[in-house]
Amino acid sequence: xxxxxxxxxxxxxxxxxxxxxxxxxxxxxxxxxxxxxxxxxxxxxxxxxxxxxxxxxxxxxxxxxxxxxxxxxxxxxxxxxxxxxxxxxxxxxxxxxxxxxxxxxxxxxxxxxxxxxxxxxxxxxxxxxxxxxxxxxxxxxxxxxxxxxxxxxxxxxxxxxxxxxxxxxxxxxxxxxxxxxxx
Ligand SMILES: [Zn+2]
Numbered sequence: 743x744x745x746x747x748x749x750x751x752x753x754x755x756x757x758x759x760x761x762x763x764x765x766x767x768x769x770x771x772x773x774x775x776x777x778x779x780x781x782x783x784x785x786x787x788x789x790x791x792x793x794x795x796x797x798x799x800x801x802x803x804x805x806x807x808x809x810x811x812x813x814x815x816x817x818x819x820x821x822x823x824x825x826x827x828x829x830x831x832x833x834x835x836x837x838x839x840x841x842x843x844x845x846x847x848x849x850x851x852x853x854x855x856x857x858x859x860x861x862x863x864x865x866x867x868x869x870x871x872x873x874x875x876x877x878x879x880x881x882x883x884x885x886x887x888x889x890x891x892x893x894x895x896x897x898x899x900x901x902x903x904x905x906x907x908x909x910x911x912x913x914x915x916x917x918x919x920x921x922x923x924x925x
Pocket of ligand 1: 866867869870871885886887888890
């Protein structure tokens, strides 16, 4: 569990984790997280301390919950009979989620690379449509979009940029594995 203020601060000060949380939750989400630094806070108190509307705070909390980055305990207020939600933050999975996303992107890039390497492509000069040989030949080498005759396309550049991107991502994944605990 990464639950104390110091660990949470070190996670949200990590540029990659911060970027991920910002994309997931927006700027307001970062405000919510700052206030939650510590464990166990009622949603209404988060709204008070951030100045955000309670509905927005709850939306952010459930997004965190969806990604198993926060959990809540529901208790009944004996006096007013309403339920009270006390939320705790656990950002320890942030790097795990980031890594999983990268691995997924890497997988897709590898598939694309394989496809590029195993196919010959034709392209249209008018609209940049690009199709593999099989499809081009079925269409009598006419562009599926505009009907112009398609030309053979050297895809070496695409292959090289995919290889470059794959290498970069592999190094990043390796780097995190070495430098961030619990991944
Ligand atoms: Zn075309």
